Amino acid sequence: MDRGSRLKKKRRRRLFSNIVTVLLFILAFTLIKDKLFPFIKNAFSNDSSDYVLADSDMPGKNDEYNKGENNGSAEGNNSGHVNADGDNIKTGNEKDKELEKEMAEKKEMLKNTVYINDEGSKVVTNPNDILVLVNKERSLASDYKPDDLVIPNVKFSFEGEDQKKYLRKEVATALEVLFEEAEKEDVILYAVSGYRSYGRQQMLFNYRSERSGIEETNKLTAKPGQSEHQTGLAMDVSSKSVNLSLEEAFGETIEGIWLKNNAHRFGFIIRYLKEKTDITGYSYEPWHIRYVGKEVAKEIYENNITFEEYLGFEYDAE
Numbered sequence: 198m199d200r201g202s203r204l205k206k207k208r209r210r211r212l213f214s215n216i217v218t219v220l221l222f223i224l225a226f227t228l229i230k231d232k233l234f235p236f237i238k239n240a241f242s243n244d245s246s247d248y249v250l251a252d253s254d255m256p257g258k259n260d261e262y263n264k265g266e267n268n269g270s271a272e273g274n275n276s277g278h279v280n281a282d283g284d285n286i287k288t289g290n291e292k293d294k295e296l297e298k299e300m301a302e303k304k305e306m307l308k309n310t311v312y313i314n315d316e317g318s319k320v321v322t323n324p325n326d327i328l329v330l331v332n333k334e335r336s337l338a339s340d341y342k343p344d345d346l347v348i349p350n351v352k353f354s355f356e357g358e359d360q361k362k363y364l365r366k367e368v369a370t371a372l373e374v375l376f377e378e379a380e381k382e383d384v385i386l387y388a389v390s391g392y393r394s395y396g397r398q399q400m401l402f403n404y405r406s407e408r409s410g411i412e413e414t415n416k417l418t419a420k421p422g423q424s425e426h427q428t429g430l431a432m433d434v435s436s437k438s439v440n441l442s443l444e445e446a447f448g449e450t451i452e453g454i455w456l457k458n459n460a461h462r463f464g465f466i467i468r469y470l471k472e473k474t475d476i477t478g479y480s481y482e483p484w485h486i487r488y489v490g491k492e493v494a495k496e497i498y499e500n501n502i503t504f505e506e507y508l509g510f511e512y513d514a515e
């Protein structure tokens with residue numbers, strides 16, 4: 198190889214490596230420009246008016262726009278972002294505070310939703326509220342019946358048509374999801390008893406108190422109008438491991454434990470807890486779930502409190 202051709206080869210190599218360097222530079226620039234220099238991308242865009250209007254509300258002279266860009270596109274962008282974020286944070290806080298305030302007002306309101314009827318009993322004025330509190334001190338009117346009762350598409354412990362199958366629509370949907378999710382974990386639940394009319398409560402109470410006396414009956418069976426089942430928000434649930442019955446042993450079964458740990462995820466609470474009978478006025482009922490919506494259910498579950506405590510009640514059972 199003579200000197201001339203060696204020189205040519207060298208030049209070619211140098212040219213080639215220069216081209217590669219330039220290409221690499223372009224490639225690297227393309228990759229990082231969007232991340233590091235968003236304004237460059239915008240500067241390359243012909244449609245400047247969009248950008249100006251979107252970010253600064255300035256009607257778009259290119260001069261103004263470029264000036265803004267050069268002097269402080271970072272600043273401009275940043276201030277835009279800061280404002281946006283700042284607003285968001287502020288709005289978030291305000292929303293939280295508003296929600297908190299709303300909830301506090303709601304709780305206060307919920308406590309005061311009773312009137313005294315002719316017989317001297319406290320009757321709730323908000324029977325249709327998802328958060329209605331019904332207990333031994335707060336009855337439902339004898340003629341109250343929810344107007345959106347439906348039969349949830351779940352397994353029942355019995356066959357045939359019965360008012361016990363009904364729940365309010367929102368509750369029925371939530372129960373269907375709960376049962377489905379339980380089944381995915383091989384936990385097979387059965388619905389036993391949902392809606393219970395005033396008339397049926399009367400019948401049940403009379404029947405039971407004739408057998409075991411009013412005092413005993415009152416521990417487990419609500420007086421007419423005092424059953425949550427009349428709200429259409431409650432369902433008694435059981436499993437084959439306790440022969441589909443409603444008994445305390447259900448709380449120790451795989452199904453009962455699953456229900457205790459998961460009901461809140463679907464908006465339900467175990468309404469009558471073992472260690473809270475003095476507050477609820479009822480014996481432990483691991484099978485009785487009450488719908489209150491996911492948010493409230495979560496709070497009640499996590500704090501291990503009763504619905505009465507959640508609402509700020511101090512309830513003394515007699």
Ligand SMILES: [Zn+2]
Binds near residue numbers: 431432484485486
């Ligand atoms: Zn029940």
